[in-house]
Amino acid sequence: MLNLIQADLFKMHKSMAIKILFSITTISALAMTVLAYLLEQGQIDAGMIGIGFMFSDVNMVSILGAVLAGVFICGDFDNKTIHDAISSGSSRGTVIVSKAIVFFCGIGFILLPYAIVTGIALWTGFGFNMGAVSVGFLNNLTQASTAAFQASNLLKFLLIALILIIVYASQLSVCVPLAFILKKPVLVVPIYYVISLLGGQLSLLAASSPGFNRIFSLTPFGGSYSFLDLNAQAADIFKAILVSVIFIIIMLAITYAAFRKAEIK
Amino acid sequence: MNDGVLKINNLTKTYKGTDVLHNVSITLEAGKIYGLIGQNGAGKTTLMRLIAGLSFPKSGSIELFGHTGEKALETERKRLGAMIEYPGLTPNMSAGDNLKLHRIMRGIPNKEVEAELLTLVGLGETGKKKAKNFSLGMKQRLGIAIALLGNPELLILDEPINGLDPIGVVEIRNLLIKLCEERQMTILISSHNLPELYQTATDYIIIHKGEIKQTLTLEQLEENCRHHILISCDQPEKLTSILEMALNTTNYKVMPDQSVKLYDYLDDKALVARLIFENGIIVTNFSIEGDTLENYFISVVGGESHA
Numbered sequence: 001m002l003n004l005i006q007a008d009l010f011k012m013h014k015s016m017a018i019k020i021l022f023s024i025t026t027i028s029a030l031a032m033t034v035l036a037y038l039l040e041q042g043q044i045d046a047g048m049i050g051i052g053f054m055f056s057d058v059n060m061v062s063i064l065g066a067v068l069a070g071v072f073i074c075g076d077f078d079n080k081t082i083h084d085a086i087s088s089g090s091s092r093g094t095v096i097v098s099k100a101i102v103f104f105c106g107i108g109f110i111l112l113p114y115a116i117v118t119g120i121a122l123w124t125g126f127g128f129n130m131g132a133v134s135v136g137f138l139n140n141l142t143q144a145s146t147a148a149f150q151a152s153n154l155l156k157f158l159l160i161a162l163i164l165i166i167v168y169a170s171q172l173s174v175c176v177p178l179a180f181i182l183k184k185p186v187l188v189v190p191i192y193y194v195i196s197l198l199g200g201q202l203s204l205l206a207a208s209s210p211g212f213n214r215i216f217s218l219t220p221f222g223g224s225y226s227f228l229d230l231n232a233q234a235a236d237i238f239k240a241i242l243v244s245v246i247f248i249i250i251m252l253a254i255t256y257a258a259f260r261k262a263e264i265k
Numbered sequence: 266m267n268d269g270v271l272k273i274n275n276l277t278k279t280y281k282g283t284d285v286l287h288n289v290s291i292t293l294e295a296g297k298i299y300g301l302i303g304q305n306g307a308g309k310t311t312l313m314r315l316i317a318g319l320s321f322p323k324s325g326s327i328e329l330f331g332h333t334g335e336k337a338l339e340t341e342r343k344r345l346g347a348m349i350e351y352p353g354l355t356p357n358m359s360a361g362d363n364l365k366l367h368r369i370m371r372g373i374p375n376k377e378v379e380a381e382l383l384t385l386v387g388l389g390e391t392g393k394k395k396a397k398n399f400s401l402g403m404k405q406r407l408g409i410a411i412a413l414l415g416n417p418e419l420l421i422l423d424e425p426i427n428g429l430d431p432i433g434v435v436e437i438r439n440l441l442i443k444l445c446e447e448r449q450m451t452i453l454i455s456s457h458n459l460p461e462l463y464q465t466a467t468d469y470i471i472i473h474k475g476e477i478k479q480t481l482t483l484e485q486l487e488e489n490c491r492h493h494i495l496i497s498c499d500q501p502e503k504l505t506s507i508l509e510m511a512l513n514t515t516n517y518k519v520m521p522d523q524s525v526k527l528y529d530y531l532d533d534k535a536l537v538a539r540l541i542f543e544n545g546i547i548v549t550n551f552s553i554e555g556d557t558l559e560n561y562f563i564s565v566v567g568g569e570s571h572a
Contacts, residue, residue: 003369003370003371003372004370006369007366007367007369007370010365010366011355011358011366014355014357014358014362079354079356080351080353080354081353081355081370083317083319083353084347084353084367084370085370086317086319087318087342087345087347087349088342088343088345088346088370088371088415089339089341089342089343089345090339090370091339263319264314264319264320
């Protein structure tokens with residue numbers, strides 16, 4: 001499995017797609033932060049919140065994360081890298097796990113600009129605001145700016161950033177079975193985007209229905225896991241990790257069940 | 266060497282209720298080049314995909330290097346190199362990077378193997394040119410180089426000469442023959458190009474509509490394609506002595522059914538017929554037999570009759 005992971009990391013390192021996605025998230029993270037700052041300062045109209053959300057991590061990762069799955073998993077069916085791995089003796093389970101690990105590494109990489117920009121922005125002590133649409137790193141930006149960001153918070157912020165990346169990776173793990181079954185990026189990207197939109201709508205439903213909330217919080221889309229910030233308690237963090245990891249395992253198990261005896265065209 | 270590299274027993278593969286392979290049984294021995302001959306849709310690629318683990322049979326078994334069962338086959342496939350349908354390349358990478366990717370994937374530590382293989386397939390000078398800008402022939406060569414990574418004991422190549430120019434065809438043919446001879450590599454090649462296979466393979470497997478129609482060696486194929494006068498008669502022993510005494514030839518063969526194949530006097534059939542008649546032999550068949558490679562193939566798969 002290590003060979004496959006190493007090979008995929010080599011491919012990712014050589015890939016133009018990951019560089020483009022990283023550039024997009026870097027620009028988006030900067031744009032999100034600048035807009036949040038200008039909104040807080042009142043220098044731009046509140047109507048720009050929609051634009052600000054467009055650049056936010058939750059929105060960008062729901063599109064670019066699925067693109068990443070398209071490029072690195074579906075693309076490997078086109079390039080027959082998966083065929084070669086199997087015909088040279090790798091088990092299908094190994095292929096799935098290695099692809100998922102590298103996919104999650106890729107998600108972490110493209111989310112890195114959000115973590116770095118948010119960390120720097122908080123360090124400046126400036127105020128940021130994006131209103132009610134704040135989720136993920138944007139939420140950290142707007143929540144923490146109400147209180148002074150101290151050096152002691154840095155480690156906790158790094159932990160929160162890591163957990164948020166895990167939560168996003170868990171949400172995007174839905175793309176793994178989609179990519180292995182559908183094999184077409186053109187299908188994986190819109191389907192996942194719809195799933196992420198649906199997740200947002202179900203969050204609203206969960207807010208008004210305690211029963212549904214309990215069920216929904218068993219997925220990384222629910223339970224306010226995307227709203228973890230510096231005020232999060234150890235129990236929140238632990239639960240976010242637990243739910244995310246179990247959800248990833250379930251997604252990989254579904255992928256294995258579907259791919260175990262599948263024809264590889 | 267006669268070690269069984271691959272044994273396939275009664276393999277059946279079904280797509281949407283139709284048998285695309287039906288009770289296929291073949292055995293490949295070490296150090297031979299097997300030509301898998303068949304029309305489009307005959308089941309060549311399906312058979313190769315099953316061997317490579319890209320597809321699963323409905324019934325039957327595959328034994329690779331003496332091992333069978335899903336787990337064991339996975340392990341044994343590490344001794345296999347394959348290029349099926351078209352070469353699997355990462356388009357934005359150079360030939361060297363493509364090889365490096367697959368080398369890492371297979372856990373081969375020796376970096377020098379990349380340059381060696383590129384030189385071996387004639388791509389040593391491609392530098393940083395990306396695979397997406399390669400001609401079809403160059404892609405085929407790179408696909409073969411990838412398949413050769415790790416010095417496989419069984420090499421499976423599906424239409425490897427597709428897109429190659431005439432010089433490329435000769436180079437790849439010589440490479441395969443060299444690999445077979447020097448490394449005792451067993452090679453299974455599929456092709457539509459019968460004359461090309463004829464110059465490369467040592468053994469032939471003719472497949473048609475999912476069934477193995479015939480397996481034969483190069484010698485048997487040559488024998489079957491060689492033009493001759495086929496004579497069936499009531500006294501084959503007397504006939505052979507006439508051939509030797511009166512026609513002064515030993516260039517004939519007595520077949521198991523006691524018919525005689527005479528490879529001389531094809532241009533003077535009347536002389537042979539007259540001699541037989543004059544010696545009181547009752548002839549039940551006297552015909553010119555033998556095929557071109559194409560006609561022989563067609564006759565085996567049940568198309569037009571022999572020429």
